[in-house]
Amino acid sequence: MNAVRGPINPVSECWGFLLRGHGRPATFLSPYNPPRYNDYALGRGFAKVKDLLVYEADALEGYRIPPRFLEFRRRLLERRPRLSVRPLDLKRIPQEAEAIWSITNQAVSGNWGYVPLGREELADVLRQLKPIADPDAIWLVEDSGQAVGYALGFPDLNILLRRIHGRLLPFGFLTLLRGARRLRDYRLFGLAVLPAYHGLGLDVLLYVSLFEALQPRGVHLEANYILEDNARIRNALEKLSLTQTKVYRVYEKRL
Numbered sequence: 001m002n003a004v005r006g007p008i009n010p011v012s013e014c015w016g017f018l019l020r021g022h023g024r025p026a027t028f029l030s031p032y033n034p035p036r037y038n039d040y041a042l043g044r045g046f047a048k049v050k051d052l053l054v055y056e057a058d059a060l061e062g063y064r065i066p067p068r069f070l071e072f073r074r075r076l077l078e079r080r081p082r083l084s085v086r087p088l089d090l091k092r093i094p095q096e097a098e099a100i101w102s103i104t105n106q107a108v109s110g111n112w113g114y115v116p117l118g119r120e121e122l123a124d125v126l127r128q129l130k131p132i133a134d135p136d137a138i139w140l141v142e143d144s145g146q147a148v149g150y151a152l153g154f155p156d157l158n159i160l161l162r163r164i165h166g167r168l169l170p171f172g173f174l175t176l177l178r179g180a181r182r183l184r185d186y187r188l189f190g191l192a193v194l195p196a197y198h199g200l201g202l203d204v205l206l207y208v209s210l211f212e213a214l215q216p217r218g219v220h221l222e223a224n225y226i227l228e229d230n231a232r233i234r235n236a237l238e239k240l241s242l243t244q245t246k247v248y249r250v251y252e253k254r255l
Contacts, residue, residue, distance in 0.1 A: 005049060005252045007031075015113075015225060016052055017041065021246030027187045027222050028157040031248070038249060046251035050112055054224040054246035055237045059215050060184075065208055066241055073208055076201060083202075084145075085209045088138035093130060099140065099147035107149075107192035112227055113250075132157065132180040136213035141193070141202050149193035151206035153214075153221070156185035186214060188223040191233070203236050224248075 008015050014031040017038050026032035057063040077083055088096055101119050108114055137153035160179045164172035188210070193202045211221060223242065226233055238244075 001255060003252055003254050005250060008250070016050075016248030016250040019051070019247045019249040021054065024245060025162075026158060027185070027224065028154065028161075029189070030187070030224055041251045044253070046253045048249055049252035050250045051228040052224070052248040052250065053226040053228055053234070053244055054222060054248070055226065055242035056220070056222050056245045057211065057240075057242045058220040060218040060220065063241070065211060066239075069204055069208055069240060072201060073205055076205065080200075082144045083141060083205075085139055085141050085205055087135035087209075087213070088133065088140070090130070090133060090135060096140070100150050100152065103147060103150055103192050103194055104190070106194055111230070131177060134181065134186075137186055137210060139206050139209045139213075141206055143197070148197050149202045149206060150191070151188065151203075151210050152190040153186050153188045153210055155180045155183040156187055156222070157183075159183060159185055184214075184217045185220045186222070188221055191223075198232070203233065204240065207236070207240060 007017060009031070013029065016031070017033050018026075018031060018035075019038055022032075022035055098119070101117060104117050109116075132155060134153075134155060137155070139151045140147045141149040157176065157180065160176050160183070163179075164175050166172075168176070188207075191203055191206060193200075193206075211219065214221070222245075223237060224246070225248070226237065228234075
């Protein structure tokens, strides 16, 4: 070992200290900390190694998908009739998990901080999320019936956890299960497309499908953990008129 990097919680995939955006509450499975934590890291000899960005869109504040992207979707599906977009099939969770696992390990293998994702590890995460899974927030794009990309979102349960003060018993879990489908706040946790399909705009196709499905609820969507040097995803989100609202910073110290 020649360096230590963090903070990282490998159980819930929480990365970094919140650097900017302290006035906004943390979404489900993302961290929160006072600003001084960053000073603590610097004071102990740590230095920035990577920033992770957060973008948001809020339908109740007037956000709409720019019309040119709706036209882009129409033309893309017209030119490539083998492509189709569909929501998650809750009756086929094992098969859906297998497709997402395969795409993930191919699509993000070159990303900074990537560690191969085990099949059982992902399947276990999806099993845990199944009680709150919302097909409107999980979309797959297929080529001739074969999944080649996905967008994985889920409701922001932190809103309900604050309401029940973090207590699942005796009846808090009922509030959690019943309230999840009524939330308007969602987190876009992951978006990935197989490398062979990069440059076609499938990431835009997935995002548009997800947002349109949730828009009738007045959705507030947070897309987070976007690598600061991931120009492709940043460019897509910014062209879609999402607003950058938070920054998480990961630190490193040589040993």
